[in-house]
Amino acid sequence: MTDPRDALSRHTDYGAERLEEAGIAADPVVQFEAWLVEAADRDVYEPNAMVLGTIGEDGVPSSRTVLLRGVDDTGFVFYTDQSSRKGRALAAHPIATLLFPWYSLHRQVIVTGEVAPVDDAESDAYWYSRPHGSRVAGTASEQSRPIGSRVDLEERVAQLEQQYPEGSDVPRPERWGGFRVRPFRVEFWQGRTSRLHDRLVFFRTPGADEPWSLERLQP
Ligand SMILES: Cc1cc2nc3c(=O)[nH]c(=O)nc-3n(C[C@H](O)[C@H](O)[C@H](O)COP(=O)(O)O)c2cc1C
Incomplete structure (x- = not known):
């Protein structure tokens, strides 16, 4: 390929896999872990890489890749320099999105949640x-x-x-440590043929410890 426009005009019809209400776990973290394991087993490069989106002090959005280092009921954890651009953004607006771009599986997961620094003991454990x-x-x-x-x-x-x-x-420098994203929205996207993709979204009220609701969105 020599013409960059060729890359812009490609059209891939996504596969036959499906994501249905009957087959999805009741808890988004359980479903996420199942897809993460599958991404690793099916050779997605850096399956724990995610695009972290934040809002800057000035209201300007920014994004960058970071690695997911922990996930459980309490949230999604990554480590960084807390005085970095993203760290300053999270101090001003402690809310973020995490996008897992598993293109080779025709899948995407987008997590949105409230963010808090992890405690020193947890940052130490990972640092060492x-x-x-x-x-x-x-x-x-x-x-x-x-x-x-x-x-x-x-x-x-x-x-x-x-x-x-x-x-x-x-x-460990004081400025270096983890952040935990506690989700209130988790969207699972499965590419389907002819752009009739599956989108299932878990949601709950931010900050509340209530059960998850699930809804299907149009593709
Ligand atoms: C595959 C990949 C993984 C990365 N993982 C991390 C990470 O876990 N933590 C981190 O601070 N930066 C990581 N980076 C670098 C960030 O994308 C970014 O350049 C850096 O954190 C500075 O971002 P900021 O200026 O927006 O704060 C990674 C980059 C790539 C491409």
Whole structure:
């Protein structure tokens, strides 16, 4: 392919799999886990990668990919630099969307929820499970802040590697930690033939610990 317009005019008819009220779990986290396992088993690249959408202090939306590192009844957890652009956005507007783009399965899940930082013990547990190099990088990089050059960053890393040689503990910077997204809306999308896709949405009142409702949306 040499003409970028060829990529724009492709038309893929999505597969024969379906998502029906009778077959979906009663709890969206259970359904999500089932699809996540399937995504991993069916070789989706980075199945736990999700696009995190936030609202900035100025009301401007932004998005970026992060990795899901925990999911259970309490919510969806990812780790980052809490002083980053996304961290500042979440401090101003503690609400976010998480989009799992499982294109090769003709599937998408979109989670919307309220966000809160995870506690220090949980951030510590994940920080100390990371490889030494990742901890050095997380300490060296004040994520999302400008830096003069790549060399400046590499110099910081070299200094930290002297201070904390392989095998020693690199302490978790206070600015580094997790966020938990507690969902109040979870949409499961299954691509179907001729664009007659299945969309099933779980929803409940934000902040309330009430049972989930389910509805089908037009594609
Ligand atoms: C596949 C993939 C996984 C990523 N995982 C993370 C992650 O778990 N945490 C993180 O802070 N950034 C992660 N990033 C980098 C972010 O997309 C982003 O560049 C960074 O967090 C800064 O975003 P911000 O300036 O909007 O805060 C990942 C990027 C990709 C492409």
